[in-house]
Amino acid sequence: MVDIALKNLLHDKLRSAITIAGVAFAVTLVLVQTGLFLGVMDNASVVIDHTDADLWVTSHNTANIDFAQTFSEGAVDRVRSVPGVARADNLIVAFMNVALPNGATEGTEVYALDDFQRWGLPWDVHEGNVTDLQRGDYMFVDESATKRFGPFHVGEYREVLGRRLQIIGTTRHALSFTTSPVTFMNYRLAQMIQPTLLGGYTCYILVKLAQGADTTVVGREIARRLPYNDVHTKQGWAAQSRKYWIVSTGLGLSMYVTVFLGCLVGVVVVAQTLYTSTMEHWKEFGTVKAIGGNNADIYRILAKQALIAAVIGFVCGIVLSWGMAPLLTQLGLRLIMPLWLHGALFVGTIVFCLGAAAVSFHKVASIDPALVFRN
Amino acid sequence: MMQQIHNQWTIEATDITKVFREGDEVTHVLNGVSLALKAGEIVSLEGPSGSGKTTLLSVLGCILTPTSGRVTVAGELADPSRPRRLAAIRRQFIGFVFQQYNLFPALSVVENVEYALNVKGITRGSRAIAEAAVEAVGLNDRRRALPCDLSGGQKQRVAIARAIASRPPVLLVDEPTANLDSHVGGQILDTFHTLARQNNQSLLIVTHDPSVRRIVDRVITIRDGQFVS
Numbered sequence: 001m002v003d004i005a006l007k008n009l010l011h012d013k014l015r016s017a018i019t020i021a022g023v024a025f026a027v028t029l030v031l032v033q034t035g036l037f038l039g040v041m042d043n044a045s046v047v048i049d050h051t052d053a054d055l056w057v058t059s060h061n062t063a064n065i066d067f068a069q070t071f072s073e074g075a076v077d078r079v080r081s082v083p084g085v086a087r088a089d090n091l092i093v094a095f096m097n098v099a100l101p102n103g104a105t106e107g108t109e110v111y112a113l114d115d116f117q118r119w120g121l122p123w124d125v126h127e128g129n130v131t132d133l134q135r136g137d138y139m140f141v142d143e144s145a146t147k148r149f150g151p152f153h154v155g156e157y158r159e160v161l162g163r164r165l166q167i168i169g170t171t172r173h174a175l176s177f178t179t180s181p182v183t184f185m186n187y188r189l190a191q192m193i194q195p196t197l198l199g200g201y202t203c204y205i206l207v208k209l210a211q212g213a214d215t216t217v218v219g220r221e222i223a224r225r226l227p228y229n230d231v232h233t234k235q236g237w238a239a240q241s242r243k244y245w246i247v248s249t250g251l252g253l254s255m256y257v258t259v260f261l262g263c264l265v266g267v268v269v270v271a272q273t274l275y276t277s278t279m280e281h282w283k284e285f286g287t288v289k290a291i292g293g294n295n296a297d298i299y300r301i302l303a304k305q306a307l308i309a310a311v312i313g314f315v316c317g318i319v320l321s322w323g324m325a326p327l328l329t330q331l332g333l334r335l336i337m338p339l340w341l342h343g344a345l346f347v348g349t350i351v352f353c354l355g356a357a358a359v360s361f362h363k364v365a366s367i368d369p370a371l372v373f374r375n
Numbered sequence: 376m377m378q379q380i381h382n383q384w385t386i387e388a389t390d391i392t393k394v395f396r397e398g399d400e401v402t403h404v405l406n407g408v409s410l411a412l413k414a415g416e417i418v419s420l421e422g423p424s425g426s427g428k429t430t431l432l433s434v435l436g437c438i439l440t441p442t443s444g445r446v447t448v449a450g451e452l453a454d455p456s457r458p459r460r461l462a463a464i465r466r467q468f469i470g471f472v473f474q475q476y477n478l479f480p481a482l483s484v485v486e487n488v489e490y491a492l493n494v495k496g497i498t499r500g501s502r503a504i505a506e507a508a509v510e511a512v513g514l515n516d517r518r519r520a521l522p523c524d525l526s527g528g529q530k531q532r533v534a535i536a537r538a539i540a541s542r543p544p545v546l547l548v549d550e551p552t553a554n555l556d557s558h559v560g561g562q563i564l565d566t567f568h569t570l571a572r573q574n575n576q577s578l579l580i581v582t583h584d585p586s587v588r589r590i591v592d593r594v595i596t597i598r599d600g601q602f603v604s
């Protein structure tokens with residue numbers, strides 16, 4: 001059988017290239033934008049996702065993990081007494097200033113715990129031993145801080161709110177939506193550095209449930225015993241932290257608008273080029289009808305042309321997006337492009353391209369085969 | 376495929392009228408014409424521009440439906456109320472050759488012929504049938520060429536190959552020599568003559584060209600929608 005759709009595409013190379021470029025552009029736009037969105041959203045909850053806690057106790061109405069509010073650290077004892085709680089610890093999350101060797105000051109988001117290892121934090125240690133944080137005025141700094149702090153090495157000192165701390169380790173992928181570099185230090189040390197705000201106070205209580213304990217039941221009991229606090233499941237707290245940034249920054253809307261525009265560009269380009277192609281092949285399609293073909297024969301040609309453009313354009317878009325990923329990483333942007341996103345985008349590309357072809361279907365249906373006898 | 380025709384006529388039109396209406400304007404293009412062709416018969420339909428030649432060709436080809444009258448092709452009544460059946464009649468029984476050739480520019484000579492076979496529902500062995508048809512019109516050495524690389528005469532031959540490949544009992548041809556010089560036009564007419572006789576096909580040629588008379592069995596002249604001879 002003659003594959004006229006493919007032949008048409010190969011024959012009109014420029015138009016085909018424009019169609020494929022349109023699809024590739026749309027795919028790249030949607031994939032990169034969504035990938036950046038997922039990257040930023042991942043930053044918003046990355047610490048929650050990696051912390052080995054089943055429940056998070058927060059101050060009442062705390063919006064997200066970065067904007068922590070304090071409450072009495074003694075509350076942790078009441079949590080520990082709740083049946084079904086295997087362990088519970090205080091966690092401080094606070095913004096502090098770091099004096100840099102060049103005299104400048106930069107902000108850092110401090111995570112302070114008594115025993116980091118117990119809670120799986122930090123999850124990607126590059127240098128150093130995290131248990132050493134308990135031994136003195138030490139801190140771990142995430143490597144992403146290089147952009148803001150300048151180069152630093154293990155063994156060097158930095159002043160945090162006037163207190164000299166030694167960097168004894170580095171981590172990777174500990175990020176915050178606020179883009180402030182993340183540092184880790186001992187819980188008591190953080191209180192000593194900022195006694196007025198943190199002395200006797202904590203920001204969160206991390207809760208690990210005993211084996212077989214029911215999350216809802218234990219959570220409800222903690223909430224009953226701590227009526228001025230909120231209790232979140234790990235997933236719920238992560239989702240709330242992400243949602244805060246999506247809604248408050250307009251990031252979600254921006255992402256949806258860009259995705260919509262990407263889809264629109266793809267559909268318009270494909271619809272426009274297929275429609276023009278249909279008009280140019282008007283007489284040929286009339287001939288198909290005259291010799292006994294029907295609308296479905298022509299729909300198949302157009303649909304196949306759209307499908308071929310969709311598949312090639314999709315592949316080009318994927319290659320382009322992955323090609324851009326290292327560049328964006330160098331710029332400090334995280335791009336998360338999971339397999340499900342590729343799958344969804346592929347299905348979307350096919351559906352939108354077929355939809356674009358349908359614009360021409362309507363025109364094809366009106367072709368009068370008698371036109372073949374007109375000059 | 377060549378159909379078994381029980382009736383002596385492969386195509387028969389009886390008392391055909393065709394009226395076009397555009398707003399209040401009514402144009403009677405065909406006024407009760409009747410026509411029948413036997414298998415293997417070659418007939419030319421002549422007449423001035425606007426006389427109704429092409430409209431009659433379209434009606435006979437089941438592309439236009441008549442306002443009144445009936446058309447029978449290969450023994451089957453062309454029922455205007457069944458458009459799908461009309462398309463099936465075109466697929467099964469009629470081969471068309473258009474004045475402008477109407478070839479697919481993206482397809483080679485042999486692919487143009489093969490695609491028409493595919494549209495007609497012939498897929499198995501379609502390439503071999505197409506190649507045989509291309510050979511029959513003397514274009515074997517140009518079978519891989521695209522239409523843009525062919526002369527007018529060669530394009531016309533491709534159009535002929537496309538029309539005859541499925542061996543329909545009826546061939547309807549519109550102005551086959553209009554765009555060709557007299558020498559090439561003569562060759563094309565010879566090709567038509569040979570193939571129609573060989574395949575026992577009824578051939579109706581609409582033309583202005585008097586040289587067509589050389590190959591036909593009958594000449595019908597139409598004027599103002601009526602046959603005059």
